[in-house]
Amino acid sequence: MNAVVVGVILMLALTLVRVNVIVAMTLSAIVAGLTAGLGIKQSLDAFNSGLSAGAEIALSYAMLGAFAVAISKSGLTRILAEKLLAKVDAKSEGSQTLLSYFILMIILACAISSQNLVPVHIAFIPILIPPLLVVFNKLKLDRRAIACILTFGLATSYMVLPYGFGGIYLYSILHKNLIDNGLEIVNTSVPIAMLIPALGMFIGLLIAVFVTYKKQRHYTASTMNNQSKAEPIKNPKKVMVVGLFAVLTSLIAQNISGSMILGGLVGVMIFSLFGIVKWEENGDVFSKGVAMIGFIMISAQGFASVMQATGDVQSLVNSGANLFDGNKPIAAAVILLVGLLITMGIGSSFSTVPIIATLFVPLCLELGFSVMATAALVGTAGALGDAGSPASDSTLGPTSGLNADGLHDHIWDSVVPTFLHFNIPLLIFGWIAAMVL
Numbered sequence: 001m002n003a004v005v006v007g008v009i010l011m012l013a014l015t016l017v018r019v020n021v022i023v024a025m026t027l028s029a030i031v032a033g034l035t036a037g038l039g040i041k042q043s044l045d046a047f048n049s050g051l052s053a054g055a056e057i058a059l060s061y062a063m064l065g066a067f068a069v070a071i072s073k074s075g076l077t078r079i080l081a082e083k084l085l086a087k088v089d090a091k092s093e094g095s096q097t098l099l100s101y102f103i104l105m106i107i108l109a110c111a112i113s114s115q116n117l118v119p120v121h122i123a124f125i126p127i128l129i130p131p132l133l134v135v136f137n138k139l140k141l142d143r144r145a146i147a148c149i150l151t152f153g154l155a156t157s158y159m160v161l162p163y164g165f166g167g168i169y170l171y172s173i174l175h176k177n178l179i180d181n182g183l184e185i186v187n188t189s190v191p192i193a194m195l196i197p198a199l200g201m202f203i204g205l206l207i208a209v210f211v212t213y214k215k216q217r218h219y220t221a222s223t224m225n226n227q228s229k230a231e232p233i234k235n236p237k238k239v240m241v242v243g244l245f246a247v248l249t250s251l252i253a254q255n256i257s258g259s260m261i262l263g264g265l266v267g268v269m270i271f272s273l274f275g276i277v278k279w280e281e282n283g284d285v286f287s288k289g290v291a292m293i294g295f296i297m298i299s300a301q302g303f304a305s306v307m308q309a310t311g312d313v314q315s316l317v318n319s320g321a322n323l324f325d326g327n328k329p330i331a332a333a334v335i336l337l338v339g340l341l342i343t344m345g346i347g348s349s350f351s352t353v354p355i356i357a358t359l360f361v362p363l364c365l366e367l368g369f370s371v372m373a374t375a376a377l378v379g380t381a382g383a384l385g386d387a388g389s390p391a392s393d394s395t396l397g398p399t400s401g402l403n404a405d406g407l408h409d410h411i412w413d414s415v416v417p418t419f420l421h422f423n424i425p426l427l428i429f430g431w432i433a434a435m436v437l
Helices: 003-016 021-035 039-074 076-090 093-113 121-128 130-139 143-160 165-180 189-193 195-212 222-229 236-257 260-273 279-289 292-310 312-322 328-346 349-367 371-383 393-402 410-436
Strands: none
Touching: 003 021, 003 292, 003 312, 003 328, 003 410, 021 039, 021 292, 039 121, 039 236, 039 260, 039 292, 076 130, 076 236, 093 121, 093 130, 093 143, 121 130, 121 143, 121 236, 121 393, 143 165, 143 195, 143 371, 143 393, 143 410, 165 189, 165 349, 165 371, 189 195, 189 371, 195 371, 195 410, 236 260, 292 328, 328 349, 328 371, 328 410, 349 371, 371 410, 393 410
């Protein structure tokens, strides 16, 4: 049995029965290592060696979490929520529906912009989403739909828009690996090759928002009750000005430096320097900011390290190749499924492409796939799983914002909905792209 398949399936099964994600990834990594014959010591050594790679990511999430806590303590979130709630209360039911869709459109625009226009990645989520939770509750919006909107913006935009993180994925990673493995393709053709797969994700988004999660969903009103009992905010105008200045400065600092750590730190320091958050409260800010999401990302790096150490990633690809027997439809399906398995385990499409391109590009050329079909296959196989992996920041990011009040489950409210609405359409439309291009 292939160790990668065993590890990924076990990890997914454990998380679906609500085993802690960190525990699930650690156990699954050890089992995968034992399946590959590494032994306990080698498996743990491989796991530990990968942990250091996740340290920067974890610190980034912790710093962003601290910034989100500082924003909450400042009272900025309450001011914005109260203004929106006033608008909700003043509107009729039909107007509330229009307001709901307007808010969802704003969230989608922010998610897309975070990848391409202002490439801050998921840094905007812990800033934008928590203050809106009380509004979501009042409008009875299903947070699973919001998770799908966020994930769509985070994942689909880098697949087709060659700017910001999209430029990195399409040109620096996908195009480079296609060229390095013998495919002659102009870089501007790569985004075009990804249009059909991206269309699949768009259809999945429409189904999620207008069909699956269209009905109202009721959440506990404890957040609103606590808000109404809170003490009045002193000098709300100062809080608004300093808060908006902190958010903008944080985003600019991150955009210029490329560091989420610096961005979060700048935001926290501005709140402290202007006296919005007291210096003696900084310890509380940082302790609460060390969110579970950071530890999940560290564990994910350890899990990925074990998957690589087993040597079964290449074996999985080779096994799939042996099934083709010159059959292009089957070949396309197997290539996509292998990409799904690898990305689900690693949690990063950016890391998956270099692994699969080495073997799949020559194979596609040998089987007679066109240049555009090959680009679509490899690009889609790399992106598959990013939306539905428990360890992907495309799911962890939305959870970090939507679960700020403890009412949003990472697996069942973020991972499963995004897997169903994005990975399945990606499989179908990626296969169609391979057949028609």
